[in-house]
Amino acid sequence: MESAEFHNALALLDWQVELGATEAICDEPVNCYELPETLAKPKTQKAAQGAVGAAPPPPQVDPVAEAQRVSMAAQDLESLKAALGAFEHCELKRGARNLVFSDGLPGASVMIIGEAPGRDEDREGRPFVGRAGQLLDKMLAAIDMGRDHASAPVYITNVLPWRPPQNRDPLPQEIAMMRPFLERHIALAKPQALVIMGNISAQALLGKRGITRLRGTWTECFGLPALPMFHPAYLLRQPAAKRDAWADLLSLKARIANG
Numbered sequence: 001m002e003s004a005e006f007h008n009a010l011a012l013l014d015w016q017v018e019l020g021a022t023e024a025i026c027d028e029p030v031n032c033y034e035l036p037e038t039l040a041k042p043k044t045q046k047a048a049q050g051a052v053g054a055a056p057p058p059p060q061v062d063p064v065a066e067a068q069r070v071s072m073a074a075q076d077l078e079s080l081k082a083a084l085g086a087f088e089h090c091e092l093k094r095g096a097r098n099l100v101f102s103d104g105l106p107g108a109s110v111m112i113i114g115e116a117p118g119r120d121e122d123r124e125g126r127p128f129v130g131r132a133g134q135l136l137d138k139m140l141a142a143i144d145m146g147r148d149h150a151s152a153p154v155y156i157t158n159v160l161p162w163r164p165p166q167n168r169d170p171l172p173q174e175i176a177m178m179r180p181f182l183e184r185h186i187a188l189a190k191p192q193a194l195v196i197m198g199n200i201s202a203q204a205l206l207g208k209r210g211i212t213r214l215r216g217t218w219t220e221c222f223g224l225p226a227l228p229m230f231h232p233a234y235l236l237r238q239p240a241a242k243r244d245a246w247a248d249l250l251s252l253k254a255r256i257a258n259g
Contacts, residue, residue: 067177097122103128105154109152109191121163132232161178230245
């Protein structure tokens with residue numbers, strides 16, 4: 001006669017088969033939901049690097065130091081433009097259409113430094129070609145100067161060679177990254193005087209902001225006389241400031257005339 005324990009065990013076995021169990025693997029049941037007393041610690045990055053055959057991490061590049069190195073290697077404006085175009089550490093390059101390097105005549109007595117390209121500049125690859133650029137041309141023509149002027153040409157560039165997304169203000173790290181290129185650009189262009197247009201340019205070249213306070217007062221930058229001025233884009237928004245801009249233009253004209 002079969003015992004009740006046998007029938008209970010058979011019923012339990014049938015129940016497990018209905019649940020999907022197909023074979024018995026261990027003599028003792030295993031609780032899959034029970035956590036082990038100790039968990040294996042994940043390998044640290046240092047330990048992973050020490051494993052046989054593990055590749056060492058790529059060296060960290062200081063973009064400012066790299067900018068200083070490659071810009072100082074340039075011996076003329078063409079090689080500086082090529083070095084800037086090959087520089088891969090500025091994210092602005094990936095979203096821009098064109099490198100905006102310069103316009104006007106290299107070697108001109110006046111070098112104008114704007115802030116950053118806008119949409120029109122990004123499309124054409126030249127600085128100051130939009131509405132602000134058209135106003136700048138009129139301002140320069142009023143004192144018998146211009147980027148294509150026969151006897152009094154100017155040379156024009158920007159702090160940043162690539163357009164920031166949505167025309168946002170450049171970030172401090174972007175300015176710091178491009179400053180070595182700008183410094184070398186000035187040295188190779190060899191102007192007699194600098195015109196620093198706008199707050200971003202003043203921050204990059206003079207380490208100061210507040211163009212309303214700075215404008216109209218001659219200062220020195222990289223050993224050259226420098227005149228901070230309102231950016232033409234600001235004058236389009238604030239026409240009343242054109243009177244101050246006219247006074248600055250007359251000051252520039254007098255400075256160049258007197259050598």
